[in-house]
Amino acid sequence: MEAPDEALMLAYRRGDAGAFETLYRRHRGALYRFMLRAIKQRSSAEELFQEVWIRVIEARSRYAPQARFTTWLYTIAHNLLVDHWRKKGLALVSLDTQDVSVESANPARQAEGRESLARFLQALEALPAAQREAFLLHEEGGLTAAEIAAATGSNEEAAKSRLRYAMAKLKAALDD
Amino acid sequence: MTKRTPEEQQISQRYRELAREEPPRALDDAILAASRRAAETRPAPLVVPSGRQRWYFPLAAAAIIVLAVAVTVHVERERPDEEALVAPAAGVLSGMRTEKAQDMAKTEKATPPPPVSAQGFTPDPKPQARLESAPASPPQVMKESQPAVAADQRARDVDLLDSDRLAREREMRRQAAAGVAASRPAPASRADEPARETAALAKLAQQSPEQWLQGIADLKRQGRHDEAEKQLAEFRKRYPNYRIPESITEKFEKR
Numbered sequence: 001m002e003a004p005d006e007a008l009m010l011a012y013r014r015g016d017a018g019a020f021e022t023l024y025r026r027h028r029g030a031l032y033r034f035m036l037r038a039i040k041q042r043s044s045a046e047e048l049f050q051e052v053w054i055r056v057i058e059a060r061s062r063y064a065p066q067a068r069f070t071t072w073l074y075t076i077a078h079n080l081l082v083d084h085w086r087k088k089g090l091a092l093v094s095l096d097t098q099d100v101s102v103e104s105a106n107p108a109r110q111a112e113g114r115e116s117l118a119r120f121l122q123a124l125e126a127l128p129a130a131q132r133e134a135f136l137l138h139e140e141g142g143l144t145a146a147e148i149a150a151a152t153g154s155n156e157e158a159a160k161s162r163l164r165y166a167m168a169k170l171k172a173a174l175d176d
Numbered sequence: 177m178t179k180r181t182p183e184e185q186q187i188s189q190r191y192r193e194l195a196r197e198e199p200p201r202a203l204d205d206a207i208l209a210a211s212r213r214a215a216e217t218r219p220a221p222l223v224v225p226s227g228r229q230r231w232y233f234p235l236a237a238a239a240i241i242v243l244a245v246a247v248t249v250h251v252e253r254e255r256p257d258e259e260a261l262v263a264p265a266a267g268v269l270s271g272m273r274t275e276k277a278q279d280m281a282k283t284e285k286a287t288p289p290p291p292v293s294a295q296g297f298t299p300d301p302k303p304q305a306r307l308e309s310a311p312a313s314p315p316q317v318m319k320e321s322q323p324a325v326a327a328d329q330r331a332r333d334v335d336l337l338d339s340d341r342l343a344r345e346r347e348m349r350r351q352a353a354a355g356v357a358a359s360r361p362a363p364a365s366r367a368d369e370p371a372r373e374t375a376a377l378a379k380l381a382q383q384s385p386e387q388w389l390q391g392i393a394d395l396k397r398q399g400r401h402d403e404a405e406k407q408l409a410e411f412r413k414r415y416p417n418y419r420i421p422e423s424i425t426e427k428f429e430k431r
Binding site: 015017020032033046049053060120124167170171 | 183184186187188190191192193194196197198199200203204206207208210211212214215216
């Protein structure tokens with residue numbers, strides 16, 4: 001049986017570098033994709049991805065398993081995303097109800113357009129940032145609506161709403 | 177989100193068909209190396225000093241050390257030179273003091289302490305203690321280290337005792353003659369009287385001969401002849417070879 005994330009983090013806090021490596025390998029792919037699809041810019045995504053883990057390392061002495069490790073990890077990721085968007089002059093919440101036109105996405109992908117998967121990806125990229133983030137936290141991080149709310153600093157109803165909107169739009173893209 | 181609907185499962189399925197990107201190997205290596213470095217060292221400080229803040233502590237420590245050294249050097253330089261301060265007084269008195277020291281050394285050997293007065297006067301049982309409680313000798317006396325000076329000091333102590341005793345006897349006779357027994361001070365005050373006199377004499381002994389003579393002349397001028405005579409006798413005892421200037425002698429003779 002695999003050691004839970006929280007136990008690994010506590011072991012790392014005590015100086016067990018191997019525990020961190022296990023933890024890292026367990027979450028590296030999901031977090032990387034979360035970042036990559038949240039901001040759609042590989043260099044920035046990699047930079048933020050690295051920054052999340054550096055913060056985990058630096059915060060090891062203060063870590064207390066009050067919630068799931070995953071919730072804590074994605075809370076750090078969310079805060080960095082907010083900072084990133086703020087620097088870019090974008091607001092995460094204001095994009096909540098704003099639909100970004102699918103046609104404004106990558107034209108090359110539009111040309112390929114008939115492919116179902118491509119449409120799905122375009123629909124995902126076209127989601128408002130908060131909805132996309134909620135969907136990615138759910139799919140990549142495995143977070144529940146309550147955990148999404150905790151990670152993003154919102155309430156559970158708002159998290160559920162964002163998730164529901166995201167699902168509806170993606171479902172529409174699949175049905176096309 | 178405990179139970180997924182078929183639609184949600186379909187969406188999730190389609191999402192997982194997308195490319196499963198992974199972080200590049202270099203990124204993995206950098207993060208794992210950082211984690212190992214951190215595990216080997218102490219936890220990083222909450223606020224890492226950076227930029228100008230890095231220099232605050234060393235600068236503050238250096239400033240404190242420099243300030244402490246500067247203050248110490250300044251205090252050392254500002255301290256008055258005791259040799260320079262006592263030099264003039266010591267110069268005036270040195271010749272007389274050496275001469276007197278020799279005389280006193282002789283006196284100490286030749287003259288035993290006088291016997292207790294036959295008039296029933298009870299001397300202080302601990303004269304040495306009284307001497308010790310008297311004000312300290314001036315610095316110029318303390319500074320001298322010749323054996324003659326030590327003899328001088330001992331002789332002066334003996335003189336103080338003698339003069340003290342004589343003064344008290346004289347005072348008692350004077351009071352008896354004047355019939356002022358009723359106005360005598362309280363026992364507690366009487367007990368303090370010898371100490372006061374000793375202190376006064378010790379104070380006089382700290383003066384230069386010229387100052388002392390001037391004080392005696394002042395007493396004469398004020399009509400305090402008994403006191404002046406007493407001090408003059410004490411002065412002559414203290415400085416037997418001192419030639420009193422005529423100008424002062426004239427003042428003494430004027431009544």
